Amino acid sequence: MNWTSYASLVSAILLGAIFAAPSASAYFYSQTPESRLSSECGETGCFYDVTVEGNTFSVQYDIANDRGTPDSRTAQITEIVVDTGKKALVIDLNATYWGILYINVPRSLLDASDGGQDTEYTVFVNGQDVSDNVIEITKYVNNNAGDGNRVLSISYSQGQKQIEIIGTQIAPEFGPITAMIMGAAISGIIGVTIFARRRL
16 A cells, blocks of 8 residues: 555544544434435535435535545535435535545445445446445444444545445335334244243
């Protein structure tokens, strides 16, 4: 890793630590969806409310220049939508300069795992697979945000229009109804097991 890459990684981790910290995200998550616009920015970053089958998820993000310094002039997020068929978060943007997108992906909205273990998201920028260049900041930062969110650092170039983050599970796969069904199934299995043991 050359010095430039190392400096970019350090900048990403430091900014991500601030961005992912519970105190930084409190402003966004303390407001109800009804009291916010679908897209809004504050002192600690921006958020975009994404609705999937009536459930609203707050996606927090920040824009930085290619050195990792916050700079909203490098790009504008125009829309964030969910493609349930592809299990993807699709981000439309207008990139006027080279820059970095820091995005806080709620696990309840989109996650990537295999056998209960986290796996890497597949990320496309303008249709090109850039997964190997994506940094997951939550791997380097020890904070409570990592329990329910995964913070990614994704670089983009001038003129690029779309970023796709693809996982293995997407809402409403693990919504409240699914949780109730799983809970009922587990309770049933436990009940049958107890009954069977008493019969022995």
